[in-house]
Amino acid sequence: MPIVAQVLIALVCMIHVYIFLLETVLYKSRGVKVFGIPPSEVESRKAAMSNQGCYNGFLAAALLLGLVYPDPAIAKAFATFGLACVAVAGVWGAVTVMVRILYIQTVPAVLGLAALYFL
Template sequence: MLMVANVLAALVALLHLYFLVLEMFFWTKPLGRKAFGLKADFAEQSKTLAANQGLYNGFLAAGLAWGLMQGAAGAGKPWLAFFLGCVIVAGVFGAATVSRKILFVQAVPAMLALAALMLI
């Protein structure tokens, strides 16, 4: 179960790095606009907000990476549990306020990782 928890937590961290890149660097570009279904004028007007949002996603990824480096079965377990919990809350809130798709893209992978972590 340790390997499953590590792989799932790493996947969640990589997803949040991807979100960081999309939101901070590609928000107004075709890739970012397509990913989020944005019109060019809205993307341009909201790019600083998106960059801020991307930075927060980077903090989530960094926290998960820190926990993984400390070891999921050891000192990293509380770090991973905390940051996976943050991702779950953010995903549920995003699903409730923006799009249900966020639940499946963000919250469900974190829920699976947290469940695997708790089984260690």
């Protein structure tokens, strides 16, 4: 796997570990600030954010497996799956929540896919 692809996959993985932490463990302290959740909605959104964080954790796990799995073909499959899911989720987030998500999630994931397949 090209080093550029590995770096981009690691970056996307770290972004999703951070998002996972913001939506679960750090939701009340840091997450509400980062996501701009009004104080009146913090408690009512807590369970949904935790569930959403769980999915981001799964994406990070797939990307991590793409980086460390010993069989190169399987590692590439995990990386492809993780990056593709992140790219699609980023597009959906940009359409339904805020355009900024496209740049935070989709762009790095697409760059990672490009590096994985074209370098």
